[in-house]
Structures are given as structure tokens and as C-alpha cells.
Amino acid sequence: MELNEGKQERYFIVVRRSKKGLSRGSIGRADAETAAGDLIGMVYGGGGSAKSSGTVKKQDTYPLTRHQAQLLLFVSPASRRLELMCNVQLFSAICALAQDDLVVVKHKKDFQPCLVKNLIQIGKKDKPGVLQMLGFELDFVDTQHDILSKTTVPLPFFSAADIVQVAPSHLNTRQPLRDIIDLGLKRKAVSRINSMPALNSRNAKKGSIILNTDVSSTIQSLSHSSLEVGSMAEVISLNGLTVFGVIRWIGVPEGKKNCWAGLELDNEVTTCSDGTFGTKRYFTCEGNKALFVPLTNCKPDSRFLFLPNEIPKPLEPPSITLLEDLNEDVHPVAEQDVWSHLIGRMRGIQGHFNSCYLDATLFSLFTSSVAFNRMFSTSEDSEEGISHILRRDIVNRLRRTGFVPAESVMKFREQLGCKSFATEEKDPEEFITLLLKHVLHIEPLLKIRSCGDLAQGAYTHQIIVEKNQVGAVPSVQQLLEMSFVSSDLKFEEIPSCLIVQMPRFGKKFKMFPKIIPSTELDITDILHCSPRECFLCGHLAEYECVQCLMDHKLQPGKLKQYCTTCNTQVHIHSSRKEHTPQKLTVPDHLPEDAPVQRHQMQLFAVLCINTSHYVSFVKYGPNPRSWIFFDSMADRCGDDNNGYNVPVIRSCPEVGDFLSQSEEEMSTADVSQSSEMVRRLLCDSYMCLYQRTE
């Protein structure tokens, strides 16, 4: 079937395993779309010819331009294509390469600076059913002699994935290669443009070019001599795998002669230490993460590109709007796909200009929970309205691509109504109330009855307790119950989402040095007009006694409600004679001795603060170890005026392991011996977010 002239061709890459058996990284062309959101089209095989046709779910794909599809088609294996796309900045730079741009390629296990010569079409001639692949023709640059020599042996054509770095362009007149190529030739350069004299001047010796100082200094900065403490680096480990990490130490270790580097790896490797090498400690990090290698074995981290003096380009993922459906809610990333979609550098929401309060809050609310999705569908904003920006440019993009550029967040911030939200550091609760009430126009999440009066609406609950009312290391369960009892509050109904603010004042003072974020929150006993169990015998309770709360003989700190018999028994004791137990409101017509149903809510995110900086922990699946940590400003490239933040998502299963212990074990744990993640979760919590499970 031939396409009509002028009809927009839509290309895509498969990002999720599909039931139809298409593997991740397959590239195809969509010719039509069904009402159910399936794309009808075909998938290209090796060489760019059509392999199979059929349908694929649109949500399992990511849109590509024709140019992107052609570049990626030449990359093999297919999984490598997705890796390249994940590096949004590098991939956009590769798509916009012009002649004589300086790049670094991986060639025969080495990194080699090259100048871009041409874009080459590879494969059968373009005709319906065939998509020609695109590769690069490059010239090696000899950095030793500042000379670019034309090699006599023809170089292979490089794929987009061979390019690991792109140097900044020094020319304003550059024209991306895709705009100037001609069509039709087979595995051959299709157009050649004379080299631009502004960049290099030809030497008298034929075939070699002297680079000007600008270019050679850039090459210098790309070599591993630019690696220093704090640099992101990669190392080929003994088993041939590439490992990534940050250089924490450089020097000559005891017993060695050369310069070595100590790296803190992104992930654990069993043979690694926690910062010791031999018998000496050079730095400190988590166990199994410190790797010591000769400095010459380190290369700049190829997953992430940073070049000094580069003016940051907008970090837009490639043409996201092509196949985007504005009225669709993208599902949160599935538990098994989090490793490939979310974890790493340049992942999550990119921080910018005091935005961490907002980045961490949005990440907590929307990464794994769908509690708020229904709110988008009720919003009546216009297409360019703020709720659409939130849904399309932040929530859907985060779930679809794993990365939201700072520009999208700024666009959203600027529409928040009050100017200070776009410029200043704010409190997350202030932002949440604004977001839910004025942006999404939703009813208060909580209906709380105070002193038996009518219920009042609220979006978050601030814990208010006295320090002596709970133990030294309280859990959120204890704090919430105490906060409700001491102010005589009850939930009118079970909330769909419960956001609890920890007891701390301002950014600095916290009432408790450590708080245990209960993974399950049982709200049965603070629910109005809901059956409760007698504290002593388990029968239906009819009285509640606040004065019994802290009784040392009766589990101090636990809520106390009693059946009529136990209420009388307990209050016969002389020390409790003065108590004034209150009659509980119990639903009518309750069957005798019916088991009391417990109402539990599940923890799905914890917002933390440390020295004015907000970060977030998110539970991304049912597995107890499925925890990630997000920091929108974990790293920074460039200086204050001319750089950008690097948001990072880390996997932290150790947080899940810690939270699987009993409350007693957690409260007595020595956090100085725990991992940094566990320590931050316990010591810095600011808000705990719970959702209904039933």
C-alpha cells in the first residue's frame, strides 16, 4: 500500500515489550491509527526493508521524525537505540550535526576525536517499504600533532550510537546535514561540501589540516586528562562491562607508582569496597561501590555529555508532540521497566532556579500513583491551560520518557498565578494546596471532624503533638493517631489520598531527629462512625478514653477504646477514677460480633528536606524493595550562569529492606551505620504520602 503524497509519515520506536512480540528498539512507520489507540503500520528489519506489518499499541511506542528513524535504524543491536535516545541531549545534538562539527567516537575500544564529513545513506534505494539508514562519514583528528590526517584506509561509516560526545559548534552559519543531502545513492557519500575555512585551514601538505586553537583546546578538554575529582567517568571492568561512577579521589595509592582514581560507582559491584584500597581509606561511600583503577583506565562518562563553555541547549526530548494524544493519561512506568526507563542521570524532573520544592512534590505525587489522574479528566481548562501543561508536559512526559526538562516546569510555574511561585523557594504544602485547589479544582482530599463539629476540608494534615506524647523515634502511625486524639479530630470518611506533614518548624527545626515512615497506615481508630475493636477484649468498642492514652500500665501512646464491660473495669482503678470516657458514634444495625474491618492506607512517597533542599523517595511497585530516590539538582554542569542541573534517579532497595523490619528494630537502628538513603529517609522526612489500597 502506497502512502498518499503529502500525508504526514509517522515513525516510531517500540519502547515497551508488546504482546504482539515486537522487541524493544524496533523501528516502524505508522500509516493509520485505530480508534482504540493502536498504530497500524510496519516494522523495519535489518537493512531498512519492511519486515512485518500489523498493529502496535501507541503507548508502547515513542514518536520519531523520519531523520531520527533513519539514524537509529543504522544502530544495532536494537536495544542500543533506546540507550541512545535516553541520552536526550546527546541524541538531539547528533540529529543536528553539521559538516565539520567535532565529535568523539568509540572506535576499536578507544575514544577518537573526529570531524563530521558527511551523512551517508545506506541500504537499498528509498522506495515504499524501504527506509534508508543514515550513517556518518568521519575524519579522524590526530590530537598528538594537531593535525587532521586523511587516513589511507577508508574508515567505516559510523552509526549515531558510535558518537559519544558532540563538541560545541563555533559557527553560526552551520546547517544541519539532513537539510542538504541528496537522495538516491547506495552506500556512498551523496553530497560533499567544501570544508569551512573558518574552522580549519589547509596546510601546504596535501590531505592534512591544521586545527585552529579553539578546536584543539576542545579536544584537550575531551581527553581523560580533564577528569578530576567530581568528574563523571566510565571504566571498562575486568569482565568487559562498562561501569559508571563519580571520581572521588585521585592520587598515587600506597604501593603503586602511577596516578589512580577512586570512583564511587552508581551501582554496587561485589568486589568493590566502601572507599578503602589495600589497608588504607581514601574516601567513604556505601559498601561495594568504591572502585580503584589507574586513572588512564577512566574515560568521561559517555552516557552524559558535558562540554565546557557550551551554551545549554534546550533539553527537549526529540519531537515528542508527533504522536502525543492530549487527552490521554500515560500509565506510570511498570515496576519491571523502572530500571530502563527511570533510573540514571538526567532522569526525572530537571531542577532550575529554586524549583526543588516543586520538582520533588510533583515527582512524589505523579511518578507511581494514579490517585490524581481522575482530576485531569474533570478539569475544564483550555488546551493551553495550566492543567493541560501539567498533564501533557510534566506528568505524561515523565511517565513516557522518564525526563522532564526545566523549561516545561518553568512554563508551568509561570502559570501558577502568583509570581513568587516561579522565582522563589516555597513550601510544598502551600504548593499542593494551590495545585489541587486552584489548578485542578478538586475537592479537599481530607474531611476532618473537629470536636464533634461538622467536617472541615483540608488538602494535607499537619501533625501537631507534644514531644513527650510519643517515643523518641515515633512512627507516622503513632504521630497521626496522637495528633488526631490530642486535637480531638476524626476523619469523616476514608480519604483517597492522605498527605501527612511531619512535626517540624520551618526548614531547620525538627521536633524528632528520626521518624519512621510507616509503610501501612491504619486509620480505623481515627475514623468517625466506624466500628472499632475494644482495646482489651476485641469486641465492638463503645467508649473512647483520651486520658487512658498515656497510661503506663496500658501501652502508653496507643489509642484506647473499650466495650461497655471493659470500660467499666478499666475505670474502677483508683488512678483512672477521674477519667471521662466518651461514648463513640457507632453505625446502626451492626451485626453482633462481626469482625471489625481495618482501613489501611499505603505509603507511596516521602518528601524529604535537608538544608532547604527538597528530594523525594517513591515506591514504584508492589515489591517491598521497589524504592527510588530522586533529586532534581543532584549534580550541576557548568557554572551558575552558564550551566544546568542534572536530575538523578537512584534505585534504593536498601530503603525497602530497612522498612521491612519491625518498628522496634527500626527505632533502635543505628543510622550512622545505615546507608545514606536510609539515613535521609529517617532523618529528613517532611511529608509522607499515602493512598487508599482497597
Ligand SMILES: [Zn+2]
Ligand atoms: Zn472489651
Ligand SMILES: [Zn+2]
Ligand atoms: Zn480512661
